[in-house]
Amino acid sequence: MSLPLEDLFNDVIAKSMRGLGISDADLAAKSGISANDIADAKNGKADDRVLRKMAPHLQLDGLALVTMAHNEWRPLAVNLPCLEQFNTAYHDMTVNSYLVWDADTKNAVAFDTGADATPMIEFIQAKGLNLSLIFLTHTHGDHIADLARLSADGAVTVFVHDKEPCAGAKTFALGEAEAWESGGLKIEPRSTWGHSKGGITYVVTGLKQPVAIVGDALFASSMGGGMVSYADALATNRKEIFTLPDNTVICPGHGPMTTVGEEKEHNPFYPEFK
Structure with a gap:
């Protein structure tokens, strides 16, 4: 069966922020991007520049996050006997x-x-x-x-x-x-x-x-x-x-x-x- 990915890129952002205890204000100060940009990303706006700046401060890989935001990858189908x-x-x-x-x-x-x-x-x-x-x-x-x-x-x-x-x-x-x-x-x-x-x-x-x-x-x-x-x-x-x-x-x-x-x-x- 072909199932969609469980999470969107903004789910990944939210899980990381919640897990690390980082607020929007903290992330804005560390990454040098605006609070509005962060809010947009959390709401699903795929801005590559913003995502790449955010990622290191969330201990995430920027390229993988951008790839996910543009729906450019999904795993190969698994067909394993038994x-x-x-x-x-x-x-x-x-x-x-x-x-x-x-x-x-x-x-x-x-x-x-x-x-x-x-x-x-x-x-x-x-x-x-x-x-x-x-x-x-x-x-x-x-x-x-x-x-x-x-x-x-x-x-x-x-x-x-x-x-x-x-x-x-x-x-x-x-x-x-x-x-x-x-x-x-x-x-x-x-x-x-x-x-x-x-x-x-x-x-x-x-x-x-x-x-x-x-x-x-x-x-x-x-x-x-x-x-x-x-x-x-x-x-x-x-x-x-x-x-x-x-x-x-x-x-x-x-x-x-x-x-x-x-x-x-x-x-x-x-x-x-x-």
Whole structure:
């Protein structure tokens, strides 16, 4: 499926300003541009000069921000066998969930439920798969809305980080749960908190490319808001996602799939890779 980017360039600006605690007046003084220019940028006006002046003071990459403002990039379509993305409507937005499976054993593993697990359940039945495990990236409502139905009221084991316990799921602590296996797949949890208290990225190996299901830690050309800690959201992404091989498929909670290599090149929040 072809999904639009989760964030616009002005969403990136707003997330950075909010996370860094920078006001319009602060940014105007540091960048030498007017408060009106800043207000226009926040409202979606794509002025390259303004964006390039703002970017360094927001710890953003100016070229990537300008490229985003002119809609000049989107990630290449991901077509990886035994990986499926499901996108369902939740109030005024959409949310993703994912299924990976081993082609030989037909063992499948789900990540989050989205707003409605019906498409995933129907896909599992149509493909003759056996849902063996469910993993939660975090427990915000849009990601776990249909957990009881997907897990058949607990018949399928669900795992979540112990900093975000929720009904119907077993908790794990990093360090105790090194990895899980299902068929020929291996699932390794990595801490990417900051957007939520116990945000987890699950790295799946055993397919033709490594896969990282990141929840709301990272989006194509953006990232989740640092609702708990903006600094830690940035730092854990750098440590746990951007150290993965460039061909790793990134499966975000919102928007299209992407890769580590593409995000290094195009994500404004990570200027050090440009």
